[in-house]
Amino acid sequence: MLRRKLNQLFVKIFVWFWCMLLLVVAVVIALPTLDSRVMRQLDPRSVSILNSIAHNIARSAERYPNIPLQVLITPKEAQTKNFYLVRMNGDIISSSKASKAIRRFILQSEESPQPKVKQYKNWLMTGPIPIKLRGEPFQLYAAQQLPAEHNIWLINVLDRPFLLLFITMFVSMPLCASLAWHISKPLQKLQRTAAEITDGNLDAVVPATQRQDEIGELARSLRTMMFSIREHISLQHRLLSDISHELRSPLTRLKMSVALSKRHYGETKEILRIDTESQRLEEMISALLNLSKTQLNATNKESFNLDSLLQPICDDAIFEAEQLDKSFSHQSIPDLNIKGFPALFGSAIENVIRNALRYANQQVHLAIRSDTDKITFVITDDGPGVPEDEIEQIFKPFYRVSQARDRESGGAGLGLAITENAIRQHHGKIVASNRETHGLQITISIPIS
Structure with missing residues (x-):
């Protein structure tokens, strides 16, 4: 722990x-x-050296009593090293004139019981060392010139x-x-x-880690979450397969029973009603399964050409419009490559166009705008439109407009829900609005990646 x-x-x-x-x-x-440059106590080794120098000077003073003291303390390397003798009255004896720096150092260190050292510019000053020459007490100081880079x-x-x-x-x-x-x-x-x-890649591998901190716990939690999601998706796939089989089997038997009833009793009003409702039920089941599959089957994105995908859809829309005595027109489709789910995206555009053709009076138009970061599709029709208080609800599953657009057609209310789910998986946005004159306008925008 x-x-x-x-x-x-x-x-x-x-x-x-x-x-x-x-x-x-x-x-x-x-x-x-x-x-x-800060004055501090001189180390023992340097003190020993200064004491040795002082001893040699004292011996020389005894051996040569007639030689002046300033000569005795002048070293051979006088340009880089100087010695100073200070009398008790403060007089300084040296072969060269004492600078302001050495005078200041002498004043600061004269009362010190231990030798001191301090650097001033490129001169290193040490002392005092007590010394007795020819019966007179002195204090010995030394100044040594340092290299410029010291x-x-x-x-x-x-x-x-x-x-x-x-x-x-x-x-x-x-x-x-x-x-x-x-x-x-x-x-x-x-x-x-x-x-x-x-992006929909549920096979992405969460990197393993041996870390024991919060990041390691986050990685392990994410791995566990991914395993759980994959397991739930697998269960939903099996559930969808079972639902499809269980719903379609009694529906098939119901349609066979309707066909046998028609053969025995003719096309009565009740039998026709049962046939119509069974067809609607089959369409609803197909649409529901399609919606569920679009939510589960989109895994890996791929690059697809927009013109190659939408041109066949537009050609089919023109043909279907002619059969309905209506017209469908579209702008030139850009030759762009988009990363996404081509089948899913094509189905979304086709659902909106078919929906517009179903409710248009005469005309449906597809406009395409391409920007640097997104592409926008605007599908307009001249139909009855949607009540303003319901326009935000039409992309919900099983929602049917209270007026003619879905009631009269008997639609299950899943087409636009499938479209909205497909656009969301492309990180896009779909918006519905009524036109100023009449009709509905669906605007779809998706990022170009």
Whole structure:
């Protein structure tokens, strides 16, 4: 249980945040201590070296009592190293003039019980070391010239806070990137899988993961959900097959009984009524099964040519319109390739055109508009239209308009429901509206992908 809690995404982000914060604080605190321009205690090794130099100077002063002290403390490398003797009254003895920096260092360190060190520009100053020369007490200081590039990078960083901030951000960037990758990489895989499922690919494989955090739990839940969906779909397929068989068998027997009754008793009013209702029942069952199959059978999208799909449908519509003493016209069909379900989409357009031909007085027209990101189909007729308070209901299954459009035809109210389902599976939109003069207008728009 404890291990599982520690693997939670919240804990990982929380710990990472505080580790990064502690790292930044540690860097900010540690860097100033590395600044050689800040006076600090001289390390034991350097103190030992200065004591050795002081001892050698004292021995030389005893051996050569007539040589001036400024000569005795002048090293061979005088250009890069200088020594200074300070009397108790503050007088400075040296082979060269003491700079303001060394004077300031002497004043700051003269009361210190331990030798100090400080850098000023490219000079490193150390001292004091107590020394007795020819019976007189002195304080020994040393100044050594450093290479021009000595600690220049650290000094530049410390003198430029924004540069220090940039370096801190640059150093933390790989750590931030690793955390972002650790979180976003599996989420991107899950997002791609979810997009495939949205497109209708129910065979999409949810990537397996050994993670024990919330992302791993999400992936495992999604896998379980996919298995459950596939199982339910399989059960619905079997159910549809059983319903189809069980409904059609008694319906077939009913139609055979009607035919036998016609042979024995003739076409009576009651028998004709039973025959009509049985035909309507057969149409309703076929439409219902068609609706269910369109909801279940669309799995993998494919690319299809719009002109090749719709031109035969329009040719059939022109022929059927002529048989009904009506006319059907359409605009030029764009030569576009669309990704989707061609049979489903063709059936949707055909349903709307046939519905318009059924209720039109004389004319039905198909207009097509192609934009950069979508294509729009507008089917208009000059029929009676639909009452405004019912126009939003016509895409619901089994809904039949109270006036003539479905009542007189005896329709089951499933044609537009099938069409709406097909357009929705193409991530499109279908809208019905009455024309300003008379008639109904169906507008279908789908994205081009």
